[in-house]
Amino acid sequence: MPVPMPRSGEPLPDPGSVALREELLRLREEARHLRARATGRSVVAQAQGILRERYALADAESAFALLQRASQRSNVKLRILAGAVLSVPRPEERERLWFPRRVRRPEPRLTFASARDIEPGNRGHVLRAVLSQTLTVVGSGMGNVQTTDHGRGGLRMEEHIGLPQDFVDFFGHVGDDGTSCALAAHDVAPVTVPDVATHPVFTEPARQAILRAGSRACHSVPLTPAPGVCVGMVSAHFAETIREPTPAQAEALAVVGTEAGRWLSWYDRTVVLDALEYLHALARTQSGARVRRR
Template sequence: MSESPLTEHGDSAEQARLRAEVRHLRARLRAHPLISEAQGMLRERYALPDSESAFALLQRASQQYNVKLRTLAGALTAVPRPDPRQSLWFPRRARHAEPRLTFDRTGRAGPGNRGAVLGAVLGQTLAVIDAGMGNVQTADRTDGGLRIEKHTGLTPDFVDFFGHVGKDGTSCALAARNVAQVTVQDVATDPVFTEPAREAILRAGSHACHSVPLTTASGVCVGMVSAHLDHRIKGLTTAQTKALDIVGGEAGAWLAWYDRTVVLDALEYLHALGRGHTGRRVRRS
């Protein structure tokens, strides 16, 4: 006897819940080692009594400058430690004006707002290509590769599978390696993908895609924006490619500015908090 529609629906809902729980746990596990390392550094540096106090300082600096906790922790572990005799962590750094995004004519991206800027980058890319699905990734300083930060129209399973990608097996990895736009006209046949990656993309309803590297003025790839289409394509026009070159260059310049300005401001604030709470217990806000 076949199962009733009610039972089938219940099983489907339970499977979806379990998949969502697994995705959440994977995300936490990916971030946990980095944040734990940052907590240990703060405890040693400011003689904090426990890891909870270190996390509370990270949380306050993250909220003050609207910098993701993982981004702040990664920066903390990557830059040289401050001089304990100095009140400023980076006393001689030069400050530059925030780069303008010429394609953001609506002003959606507020000053220093990383999430809004990445949203504008994704929106412009999808508009140029006339696609309904896509994502923005940024370079992962800690683990290498690319990590998804913004997406639209993609399934949760797609976002989980491609949450972090390495140097091979995807079109975005190829675009990052060559620092050049990559068009996949037919996902089902293009050799750039590993078979698991190909299956994950096809399951999400994507049959073609285009990846654009986000690059600094010196040609360093600091991120990637990719559009996915529900049909095969023949390629992009010269006008589309040029428009996306502008998106990639301006977005890359903005991300470089953000890292050396907003993120360093957040680290300066974290240093001030640490100096002000040396040896003391700190509660989460």
């Protein structure tokens, strides 16, 4: 890549340092894609194996093709659908329906979001609305939304704004401790960190990753469909130290956490199970056949 010419009076750039910086950025980007692909492939590969055995499919490629078709038809991410195959009890032998006794519920209403901004059943729209409303309530421009990772446990990053890519990479998946969001998920209660630099909840690598991102404080709110149940997390980050939210802010954030939690629970029990039901019906007709991707 050519190096821009310096303006008159500016020192010449060190070609070695420019090239090294560009190569480092390229390697980071490559590593980022490889990590994302490896994580997604692990879950999908496990689901392929289950489907191939369960429906006597010709090969793993056929299992992937069926997953892909069900994902596209239902507008459910392939990773989420594959994770459901791993976590949901298998259908009864020779049963035409996977969930014959399932009771369907209407989509929950979100009072904090405009209906015109959210397509019915659209998970991405809802998660972005959750993040937007949270940041509006607390007056911040940095934040992220995570959901529970049914395949690996812990929390998986879903949406973010105002945070650098290194932060997103580091916290793409978090375990059961070492962060404020992990603590909030464990206790199923909001957690405020007034000063990241001194708070004991963080491991040192996590602390440094947050500080490098320009965040000095944060507030995490669990997404809870029922008392004691956490299905996700929304966190706001701040460039300066903060105090606890005001009572009005806490009340508004509680509404977001409860309504979003109920919606995500409904999505898993309705949209995702609909996708599994379609996958089951499709796979039952393909025993022994080779299925190709569309």
